[in-house]
Amino acid sequence: MKSGLEDVVAAETRLSDVDGAHGRLIIRGHSLDDLVGHSTYEDVIALLFDGYFASEADLPRALGKARSEVFAHLAVVDASLLALPPVDAMRALLARLPDGEDLPSALRLIAGPAVFTAGLIRLRQGLDVIAPDASMSHAADTLRMTHGTVPSPEQTAALDRYLMTVSDHGLNASTFASRVVASTQAGLTSSVLAALSALKGPLHGGAPGPVLDALDGVGSPDNASAWLEAALARGDRLMGFGHRVYRVRDPRADALKTAVRLLANGGAIDPARLALAEAVEAAALDLLKRKKPDRALDTNVEFYTALLLEALGFPRETFTCVFAMGRTSGWLAHAREQALTGRLIRPMSVYVGPSVAVAA
Numbered sequence: 001m002k003s004g005l006e007d008v009v010a011a012e013t014r015l016s017d018v019d020g021a022h023g024r025l026i027i028r029g030h031s032l033d034d035l036v037g038h039s040t041y042e043d044v045i046a047l048l049f050d051g052y053f054a055s056e057a058d059l060p061r062a063l064g065k066a067r068s069e070v071f072a073h074l075a076v077v078d079a080s081l082l083a084l085p086p087v088d089a090m091r092a093l094l095a096r097l098p099d100g101e102d103l104p105s106a107l108r109l110i111a112g113p114a115v116f117t118a119g120l121i122r123l124r125q126g127l128d129v130i131a132p133d134a135s136m137s138h139a140a141d142t143l144r145m146t147h148g149t150v151p152s153p154e155q156t157a158a159l160d161r162y163l164m165t166v167s168d169h170g171l172n173a174s175t176f177a178s179r180v181v182a183s184t185q186a187g188l189t190s191s192v193l194a195a196l197s198a199l200k201g202p203l204h205g206g207a208p209g210p211v212l213d214a215l216d217g218v219g220s221p222d223n224a225s226a227w228l229e230a231a232l233a234r235g236d237r238l239m240g241f242g243h244r245v246y247r248v249r250d251p252r253a254d255a256l257k258t259a260v261r262l263l264a265n266g267g268a269i270d271p272a273r274l275a276l277a278e279a280v281e282a283a284a285l286d287l288l289k290r291k292k293p294d295r296a297l298d299t300n301v302e303f304y305t306a307l308l309l310e311a312l313g314f315p316r317e318t319f320t321c322v323f324a325m326g327r328t329s330g331w332l333a334h335a336r337e338q339a340l341t342g343r344l345i346r347p348m349s350v351y352v353g354p355s356v357a358v359a360a
């Protein structure tokens with residue numbers, strides 16, 4: 001048995017390739033760098049969906065229509081839902097969308113995380129929800145529904161770049177969960193709910209909120225090494241570092257660091273906050289190299305995600321919901337690929353419990 005299924009190949013996919021040795025991410029034949037420079041999130045959805053869903057000439061408009069359709073579900077949000085962590089409340093709202101296999105079902109499942117996260121943020125602040133505008137881009141409308149103002153082109157570009165960057169990533173834990181459920185032919189909502197449940201853990205998509213907690217704990221750049229060393233001595237993991245597959249830097253960390261620097265140049269991030277983050281990153285890399293010399297542990301996607309989403313005004317307890325806004329497109333494409341080309345996923349376990357005497 002391979003602990004954690006490390007290095008086990010469990011699917012063939014045309015969707016994305018995580019090249020851990022060279023620190024490269026390919027999405028349907030395009031490098032991440034190419035995509036973030038020249039595409040929109042809607043373009044990436046079309047790329048991931050090609051061949052797995054019916055084609056749609058005006059995908060941005062169809063996604064906008066899907067946002068308008070799911071908005072009505074916010075009417076059921078009551079005090080008990082608002083008392084839940086936002087990712088659990090969002091999961092409950094997504095569970096209201098019927099299972100299906102077609103493009104409209106898929107687009108509603110991409111629209112849901114955006115509309116529900118924005119609505120939950122506002123309701124938790126005692127504000128009225130804001131209806132979608134189907135004519136806007138997904139990133140711009142998400143920011144407008146969250147903050148009540150039309151975002152700047154720089155803010156829209158930053159969220160768009162983030163959504164593309166996290167859209168798909170091979171057979172990570174949440175995508176595997178999506179494929180396992182799809183292999184039973186349960187339907188797309190069921191796949192997405194399983195995937196979201198896997199994503200929310202702190203070892204996967206739950207990491208960026210705790211990254212900010214660490215920055216707050218460190219407080220100032222000169223305290224970084226001592227604070228992180230004490231955290232490691234307690235047996236804590238340093239959030240935003242390490243990866244199962246990347247043995248060099250996660251390429252998404254660079255894509256998001258660039259997005260963070262662009263926001264900082266435009267004044268959207270306090271230079272002191274960025275300096276603190278850079279000091280924490282440098283101290284963490286130095287410490288991990290010394291304390292874990294046998295394992296290459298580098299910065300992962302979650303570290304600069306935290307700074308980016310903070311700068312865009314998302315509360316840290318909603319960061320996993322924003323991750324899901326991007327990753328749902330990958331979960332859906334994998335679910336359809338599995339349903340169309342795969343079999344029921346049913347591995348074996350090795351029984352190590354007590355044996356029963358067999359009568360002669």
Ligand SMILES: CC(=O)SCCNC(=O)CCNC(=O)[C@H](O)C(C)(C)COP(=O)(O)OP(=O)(O)OC[C@H]1O[C@@H](n2cnc3c(N)ncnc32)[C@H](O)[C@@H]1OP(=O)(O)O
Pocket residue numbers: 004202203204205207236237238239240241242243244245292295297300301302
């Ligand atoms: C979108 C994403 O999912 S990106 C990942 C987001 N998660 C995080 O940032 C949480 C922090 N990182 C981690 O916990 C891990 O690196 C994971 C979960 C990402 C990968 O885990 P695995 O591949 O199972 O690594 P594994 O647990 O085998 O770690 C190998 C060794 O490095 C250590 N290690 C790995 N990551 C870290 C870390 N961030 N901080 C401290 N030590 C670490 C482990 O303690 C282990 O040491 P040991 O052999 O002495 O016990």
Ligand SMILES: O=C([O-])CC(=O)C(=O)O
Pocket residue numbers: 018169170171172173243244245301
């Ligand atoms: O690939 C993984 O194991 C985790 C990850 O970085 C992701 O899902 O984006």
